[in-house]
Amino acid sequence: MIDDRTTETTETSTGKVAGGQAAKPAEFVEALAKGLAILESFDAANPEMTLSEIARKVGYSPAAARRSLITLMALGYVGQTNKRFHLRPKIMTLSSGFYYSAQIDEVLQPHLREVVSKFGDASSVGTLDQRDVIYIAHNSVQRARRAAAVVGARYPACATSLGRVLLAGLSDAELDRYFDGLVIEPLTSKTMVDPVQLREEIEQVRKNGYSTTVDQLDYGITALAVPIRALDGRTIAALNTSGYSGMVDADFLVANRLPELRATASRIANALTRYPMLVSIIGS
The missing domain is CATH 3.30.450.40 (GAF domain)
Known part of the structure; x- marks a missing residue:
């Protein structure tokens, strides 16, 4: 059984600065960072992935990745077909918000x-x-x-x-x-x-x-x-x-x-x- 308390040490694009690891403020929300890292993991080369593929790509335990995916699915940003996850059109509202604002x-x-x-x-x-x-x-x-x-x-x-x-x-x-x-x-x-x-x-x-x-x-x-x-x-x-x-x-x-x-x-x-x-x- 996977221990949900496993500490992920692999660096992702979230929270990094050029050349090193950014200092995290006391109010840093790790769960939010994990969710954003998962959204960023999808690209042209990886339009759909299994849970294990996502976990490996972002450097998190499968349990941690699964919790984030469940949340993102409930919010409508991620979908699932059989055992493969993919982004849903709602994700476009995040970028369009920046574009127009x-x-x-x-x-x-x-x-x-x-x-x-x-x-x-x-x-x-x-x-x-x-x-x-x-x-x-x-x-x-x-x-x-x-x-x-x-x-x-x-x-x-x-x-x-x-x-x-x-x-x-x-x-x-x-x-x-x-x-x-x-x-x-x-x-x-x-x-x-x-x-x-x-x-x-x-x-x-x-x-x-x-x-x-x-x-x-x-x-x-x-x-x-x-x-x-x-x-x-x-x-x-x-x-x-x-x-x-x-x-x-x-x-x-x-x-x-x-x-x-x-x-x-x-x-x-x-x-x-x-x-x-x-x-x-x-x-x-």
């Missing part, structure tokens, strides 16, 4: 549509969350089957142009914490997996004020990103434009899109001055 459609989407109307391809805005970049706005005319940059998608920051710009915006101390114990999993044969080389790349991004990546996240993605800065100079988000590798290369994007992308980032930054709550949300 932060006025993403009003503030960011018009600028992304403008970028896409000029260059085609795709454009996104992302923010840093621990060691990942989260896409908070996206517009695209692309239909290729590849890593999706849809709103809410999250990918390793080191493998994206957005993420590298955001990492370049960290202080030296924050960047040290990011690299502390960092292990980079190769997503393609071109993914930069050497932390020393990546640190050098981030320093170059700081100097240049932009980042380019080619086939780092997925084959066929060449991207250029620039920072979006708050009034105090902090990098609070990043803006990119991307195209198909082979049809465009990094030099082409820099030569033909960088000036306009920087101008768009500046317009977004100016627009954000009218929405201090959005700055607080994405820059926290």
